[in-house]
Amino acid sequence: MDINNYIVTKAKNAKLAARTLSTCTTNTKNKALLNMAAALMSNAQSILDANKKDIKNAINEGKNKAFIDRLSLNNDRLESMSNGLKDVASLPDPIGEGIRSWKTEDELKINKIRVPLGTIGIIYEARPNVTVDAAALCIKSGNSVILRGGSEAINSNLEIYNTIYKAAISSGLPEGCIEFVDNTDREIVNLLMKLNDYVDVLIPRGGAGLIKNVVNNSTVPVIETGVGNCHVYVDSDADTKMAEDIVINAKTQRPAVCNAMETLLVHKDIAEKFLPHLGETLKGLGVEIRGCNETQKFIPNIIQATEEDYEIEFLDLILAVKIVDSLDDAMNHIYKYSSKHSEAIITNNYLNSQRFLNEVDAAAVYVNASTRFTDGGQFGFGAEIGISTQKLHARGPMGLNELTTTKYVVYGNGQVRK
């Protein structure tokens, strides 16, 4: 099999479909999404059977429990995927939305409107729900999509893909609107990353290794997602009860995600009042604390924090804690270690809250709230394709609008340039 020909053919099909999709009516797109939702449930048994094969393979390969959990499907999860499709159908269509309109000195009337990006490539790992979520958001925003999921989920993904693709086509969407890479040869990803003639953007979704590989090797523009080394800074003026609630939420409510807190910074003047009680509570919740020398005075029997503890994303019930001398110290620490995802200050001091919001550079900066809110759903976007940690095109949670580009539509009556 010629894998170059294989992936180029898929990319060409997707590009061809994108031209038709860009002018599909909202009604056609929504009808397709609802039919895809129904098909997923009516074909549930085949999907679950395919998933069992993947799980069996994963167990044989000695994958850990967390991996198996991400991979596993059941009726509840299928229903949640199906409901996700219905939710996307109910969202407003971003295509054609006017962003700005004005008249120039030459009396040209200009409308800046949203149009689809074209063809989007999604490279992802073990979660089969991405197959559905990504397809739904791309279709709704008028884009064709090329899906390349992890080899560990290939049976589940393929059965899901066949189910939703059939429903999409029979609802009037163009052939090629969703393409799925059913060959798990890793070389295909390398080829896909160079197909600038056919693919408008690549969005990698998964671990740091996958994302780094795509960012370093793709000539197709990439939207980087995922890494979150997030901080909560408890200022000297903080309400300690509020601070404890937020810290516990940001660390323990779902530690394995990118908007969870990884390092807690505490102003020295509040440490004695704040840390002993917090330390007990965190330990009771199973959190491993790694503290600086000062922290160890207030929380006994914890591990010494190293430079590396400040650098990495634990994605686990582990928390680095550091006592700082001032707001500036806290902001310098954040400047040095932050991945610019989500950063929070807990304070009742107006000036400090404003300085933190203005001076800390991140996709989302918070006063007196948990970093866990950085999420398309929580922000009210209705759905999310990922959280961008880059600055170009989209920053923070990406909903339907972030899957569009713009076009200037210019109405003249014979104008020429002088």
Next chain:
Amino acid sequence: MDINNYIVTKAKNAKLAARTLSTCTTNTKNKALLNMAAALMSNAQSILDANKKDIKNAINEGKNKAFIDRLSLNNDRLESMSNGLKDVASLPDPIGEGIRSWKTEDELKINKIRVPLGTIGIIYEARPNVTVDAAALCIKSGNSVILRGGSEAINSNLEIYNTIYKAAISSGLPEGCIEFVDNTDREIVNLLMKLNDYVDVLIPRGGAGLIKNVVNNSTVPVIETGVGNCHVYVDSDADTKMAEDIVINAKTQRPAVCNAMETLLVHKDIAEKFLPHLGETLKGLGVEIRGCNETQKFIPNIIQATEEDYEIEFLDLILAVKIVDSLDDAMNHIYKYSSKHSEAIITNNYLNSQRFLNEVDAAAVYVNASTRFTDGGQFGFGAEIGISTQKLHARGPMGLNELTTTKYVVYGNGQVRK
């Protein structure tokens, strides 16, 4: 000299400056821009002397007249550069502008505001004015900038840089806010393209070769500018006088730029009425016409158009002409050959105008106006860093807003995620 150390040091300085610049007041930035404008005029003689060296070298190297013209400075051009700085000072500051604000279901108040990108690298060729224009736009939008101009203009660029940088620093901007690569080793560009830790975006400005090199080799995100294979389609229902005026303007007013027309498409039903007179006029203006077989029936003694003529950007007084059977034929031709920059239809038919605007995918689509209007100044943006021909982040003319990213500023009162 260790060139890696050389460019990394510059990039580090620029990154350090970006942190300070992001919170500079509008007043400080404007004062600096006005002082830079004044310094340029008071140091005019040294700049013109340095420019003479570059011109002498270019002549010795046998560069052509157009090249020498792009490289040459005189008092008028210096004054225009100085006025450019004043214009940028007078534009509204994009930083801090609110894009959207809302309240979530959890009563979080979210503001989406504009913030600087950080550090911008500009890689350009022989025009010394880019040194000033790019620095002005980056500074006003709160970004630090690393300038890497062509070796042919090194003496001019260095004198201009020293002049404006001194004025910037003495006006209170941070050291490193404008860095200039005064080593013309080409390897430095390759190193710069990999400095993701320090540089947030690269904008290449110049010929297709330069842009392709940066797009293919940069791991730093790139905004692609420049290539414009633009079409004007004269529909069967067009006002032929208006069509002729627009065609002549789009082709001849400034043929060497990206928004000039390269191919004219004419509906077969209007060809006999439209083409003979247009052909004479174009020939009188020195335009070389390359036509399809049908075109040659209406404009005698012209060159046969080849496939390649439809593919390339002439950037010269050369025009490809093709007669098409229908609007669909015209749109198919545009779909096949367009670089998605600027596309125009000339028509009085409402339905056709709407179909063209909806179905043609380009940064700017026009009815009854010249493609030459795709320009930051003409669109009313006040200034322009280039015209993006990509779909991510910015599409079409890029002004100050396109040199910014966004940040979500979230005000809470103790919210945690359930």
